[in-house]
Amino acid sequence: MPKREQLQDDYLESRLIRRRLVLSAIFIVILLSLVLGRLYVLQIVEHEHFSTLSDSNRVRIKALPPTRGLIFDRHGVVMADNLPAYRLEIVREQVEDLDNTLLQLRQYVEYSDQELKRFKQSLKRRRPFESIPLRLNLNDEEVARLAVNLHRFEGVEINARLTRNYPQGAHAVHALGYVSRIDERDLGEVDGAEYAGSTHIGKLGLEKFYERDLHGTVGVQHVEVNANGRTLRVLNESPPVQGNNLHLTIDSSLQKVAEEAFGDNSGAVVAIDPNNGEILALVSMPIFDPNLFVNGISFIKYNELRDSRQRPLFNRALSGQYPPGSTSKPFHGLAGLETATATNDQETYCIGFYKLPNEERRYRDWKKQGHGHMNLNDAITQSCDVYFYDLAYRLGIDRMSSFLGQFGFGVKTGVDSTGERNGILPSREWKRRHDGMPWFPGETLITGIGQGALLVTPLQLANSTAAFSVKGTRYQPHLVKSIEKVPEYNRIEIANRVAGRYEIQKLQNWEHVHKALVNVVHGLRGTAHRISKGLEYKVAGKTGTAQVFEVAQDEEYDEETVLEKLRDHALFVSYAPADDPLIAIAVIVENGGHGSSVAAPIARRIMDAYLLERS
Amino acid sequence: MNHTFDSDSTSITRRVLDALRLDPVLLSLLIVLALFGSMVLYSASGSDHAVVIRQMTRIVVALLLLVAVANIPLRMIRKISIWLYLAGVAMLIAVMFYGEVGKGAQRWLSLGFIRFQPSEILKLAVPMIVATYLANRVLPVGLKELVVSSVLVAIPVLLIARQPDLGTAILVGSAGFFVLFLAGVRWRVMISLGVLLSLMAPLLWKFALHDYQRKRIATLLDPESDPLGSGYHIIQSKIAIGSGGVYGKGWLNGTQSQLDFIPERSTDFIFSVFGEEFGFFGSIVLILIYVAIIFRGLYIAAHSTENFGRLLAGAFSLTFFVYLFVNTGMVAGMLPVVGVPLPLISYGGTSMVTLMMSFGLIMSIRSAKRFMV
Numbered sequence: 001m002p003k004r005e006q007l008q009d010d011y012l013e014s015r016l017i018r019r020r021l022v023l024s025a026i027f028i029v030i031l032l033s034l035v036l037g038r039l040y041v042l043q044i045v046e047h048e049h050f051s052t053l054s055d056s057n058r059v060r061i062k063a064l065p066p067t068r069g070l071i072f073d074r075h076g077v078v079m080a081d082n083l084p085a086y087r088l089e090i091v092r093e094q095v096e097d098l099d100n101t102l103l104q105l106r107q108y109v110e111y112s113d114q115e116l117k118r119f120k121q122s123l124k125r126r127r128p129f130e131s132i133p134l135r136l137n138l139n140d141e142e143v144a145r146l147a148v149n150l151h152r153f154e155g156v157e158i159n160a161r162l163t164r165n166y167p168q169g170a171h172a173v174h175a176l177g178y179v180s181r182i183d184e185r186d187l188g189e190v191d192g193a194e195y196a197g198s199t200h201i202g203k204l205g206l207e208k209f210y211e212r213d214l215h216g217t218v219g220v221q222h223v224e225v226n227a228n229g230r231t232l233r234v235l236n237e238s239p240p241v242q243g244n245n246l247h248l249t250i251d252s253s254l255q256k257v258a259e260e261a262f263g264d265n266s267g268a269v270v271a272i273d274p275n276n277g278e279i280l281a282l283v284s285m286p287i288f289d290p291n292l293f294v295n296g297i298s299f300i301k302y303n304e305l306r307d308s309r310q311r312p313l314f315n316r317a318l319s320g321q322y323p324p325g326s327t328s329k330p331f332h333g334l335a336g337l338e339t340a341t342a343t344n345d346q347e348t349y350c351i352g353f354y355k356l357p358n359e360e361r362r363y364r365d366w367k368k369q370g371h372g373h374m375n376l377n378d379a380i381t382q383s384c385d386v387y388f389y390d391l392a393y394r395l396g397i398d399r400m401s402s403f404l405g406q407f408g409f410g411v412k413t414g415v416d417s418t419g420e421r422n423g424i425l426p427s428r429e430w431k432r433r434h435d436g437m438p439w440f441p442g443e444t445l446i447t448g449i450g451q452g453a454l455l456v457t458p459l460q461l462a463n464s465t466a467a468f469s470v471k472g473t474r475y476q477p478h479l480v481k482s483i484e485k486v487p488e489y490n491r492i493e494i495a496n497r498v499a500g501r502y503e504i505q506k507l508q509n510w511e512h513v514h515k516a517l518v519n520v521v522h523g524l525r526g527t528a529h530r531i532s533k534g535l536e537y538k539v540a541g542k543t544g545t546a547q548v549f550e551v552a553q554d555e556e557y558d559e560e561t562v563l564e565k566l567r568d569h570a571l572f573v574s575y576a577p578a579d580d581p582l583i584a585i586a587v588i589v590e591n592g593g594h595g596s597s598v599a600a601p602i603a604r605r606i607m608d609a610y611l612l613e614r615s
Numbered sequence: 616m617n618h619t620f621d622s623d624s625t626s627i628t629r630r631v632l633d634a635l636r637l638d639p640v641l642l643s644l645l646i647v648l649a650l651f652g653s654m655v656l657y658s659a660s661g662s663d664h665a666v667v668i669r670q671m672t673r674i675v676v677a678l679l680l681l682v683a684v685a686n687i688p689l690r691m692i693r694k695i696s697i698w699l700y701l702a703g704v705a706m707l708i709a710v711m712f713y714g715e716v717g718k719g720a721q722r723w724l725s726l727g728f729i730r731f732q733p734s735e736i737l738k739l740a741v742p743m744i745v746a747t748y749l750a751n752r753v754l755p756v757g758l759k760e761l762v763v764s765s766v767l768v769a770i771p772v773l774l775i776a777r778q779p780d781l782g783t784a785i786l787v788g789s790a791g792f793f794v795l796f797l798a799g800v801r802w803r804v805m806i807s808l809g810v811l812l813s814l815m816a817p818l819l820w821k822f823a824l825h826d827y828q829r830k831r832i833a834t835l836l837d838p839e840s841d842p843l844g845s846g847y848h849i850i851q852s853k854i855a856i857g858s859g860g861v862y863g864k865g866w867l868n869g870t871q872s873q874l875d876f877i878p879e880r881s882t883d884f885i886f887s888v889f890g891e892e893f894g895f896f897g898s899i900v901l902i903l904i905y906v907a908i909i910f911r912g913l914y915i916a917a918h919s920t921e922n923f924g925r926l927l928a929g930a931f932s933l934t935f936f937v938y939l940f941v942n943t944g945m946v947a948g949m950l951p952v953v954g955v956p957l958p959l960i961s962y963g964g965t966s967m968v969t970l971m972m973s974f975g976l977i978m979s980i981r982s983a984k985r986f987m988v
Contacts (some may be wrong), residue, residue: 008752008753008754017917017926020799021913024933025913028906028933032902032939032940034949035947038947042853042857043861043894044861044895047857047861049857050857050858051858053858054855055870057854057874058870226874227851232874
């Protein structure tokens, strides 16, 4: 064999190289065909698919939150509006290291763990490239500090957004309610798409009840964005529709008079126009600033409010349930006359206590030495308990219960707000259902003086009083007078609805009780006589004292020694002008002692404000 | 080549080109491609004039270098190849110690006034040294030649892969390999090497690859697994190309490109921009231009009169193809993401210059004395 290796043969070698070159060329053609085949698949076969992906990439749907409707009082005073407030917002997609960014931001602005938690919750349900608020309501100093350093934080923004504002602060808070950040639970109750751009929702009161009206309609914007989520141009837009404005029946100045009249006391006042059910004032004291809740209340502040002994967060006007005490006596009195169980002139002798036949237990009158001879008028004017024990005994619980029911006791009034409670109208049926026990005759007696199981909300009491004042027609009380559709600015009046009507058998019966109620204020022996001084109009009223705890049989209730929180509640109901009532009021002052000394003067101030300053 | 030029002016052009030892076919294809590339770059850069002007400047500089290299006699090229190789390897070692870090890899060497990647030099030097070494040996290559050549290739390739710069390592390695391949390495040697390599693959996977390289390969198999990380490139690139359709969305109208969804859209992923704006039809045209360039190079190799020219011209042409294949394969989601630019179109100076110089060498080979066309 010749050693080929040692000889260079250009012909053979060039043939070898050429062969390899040709081979390479073939490889090249094959491999590039593969590439072209791949491109064919991408660009022709799957074109539709990628086209769609491309569009969804660049076109993003942005929700435009509507501006919340405004709330005005009956005279156009602004109760709730929207102010631009700066928010610290973060677009998750644009932040590389979120934890680090959050940590770094702490150098410039404070945020609580709670705010952080809420932020992280919102993060979970965000749409891509949505900016999620971390802090609301930045103050000028915070904005300035952040603005200078913002360039260091990709994806962190300061945005001015319209935020709910209650210009009068705590004023009328329990009538209005408030809005707060949306949470998971809220989203279960509303159409999520409608709230796509919204951060707040009505949580309580009118704000919640009229949420659908106030919120408005979300707008949609199709925008073209780049890969960083920056909006480049708007492709098309359907603007949001502002929420409807509410015009309330509430008279802000009257409400303010009531709030101020309370001083430091806790309690509630409801004032209603008995001719149509319009609520003129709805006060629960103490009040608190709802703006705190809009911008994220701190845990400390919230706990302080929640744990405060006076419980400012509790809406007593709608949710507080109190024994009506003697304020229920006019209804029992009328029941007695209407059922012919009693006559106006029939007298009962009051010796300071009442005993059921064959029973040892004494049912005491508030006046230890007794009232002596009492007819209906005397018994109402002087608030004699023994008369009403006796009347109740004769009426029986069934008739009492059904009569009170016809004036709205024990059922919700159907007010257009949240948190309203039923109160309790006891009956044999109720007792059986409630404790599985039979009704005892003694319970009938204490029901007769508005104690025992009988409970009312201040709103109920005001509304029943209003119904009494107009001889039995009970309206559904309401807080909103009209809803104003915003683009057109036309107002839709809320119709006055009659909730129930008691047909009086003999007008004279009603007049007897009515006269007694006028006597309570204007009569010399009337329990509310002290507010009659300087009265320029006629008032019908009834004081009441509701026992918070029961005094044992042989003990005595001594106002001085009893702890304040166990002291009696003071009540007062009234309507004026007595012969053609324009306003009906129920006042409850918690632990206020006697109705005459604490509750009645508050009602007087409200009535003065409403009846005198109006003209 | 049998060109029939009719007018006087073209024959003057022809004579000028001949005097400059330039190949008119290759030169015109390169210029067409570069200009076409600048147009795509204009779109990819978001209509940035400055970028295009810088790229045009590079094209001009690179073409001047091409002309210069084309006029170096082959003898000289064979002589300097050893020095170029040694200098290149020395600089690679220098990079290891003094190099500047950019994008997580140590690739750059700064000479005060200019910053460059020594690995680019090896793209020329490796095929040159191997071709020089084999040019005087009997072909097909024997075992000794194979071993020596492999070592010559392996040293710089390993140094580059260490930086880490997988893309360049592949290009340098394949340039060296192509010389050997053309020099006739026996099939059974290549097959056994291939088998050995595939057996070693799991080991290489475990020890030789960086985490990010492993991730890129894993991502290729399932881009959706990491849509915000390394899968994002591939997903967005496929969307861009696929949404281009038959004729594309039109120049400057690619939404994926113009709205910044394609990462590295003016460098490694410029083909996605092209595919989106010019569609399947444009892609065919572009690939045909590339094929014409590659085949012209292979043709020159085949018609060279000595082994050095055959091997070198062939290896450069095939390396040029590797650029094209790896880049298009990568943006089309067929190959893992490795940093290989689309030759002569991607924005960036170094590869442009190296590529044009390699074409200068091809032209020098064509003009060598005994070239018979």
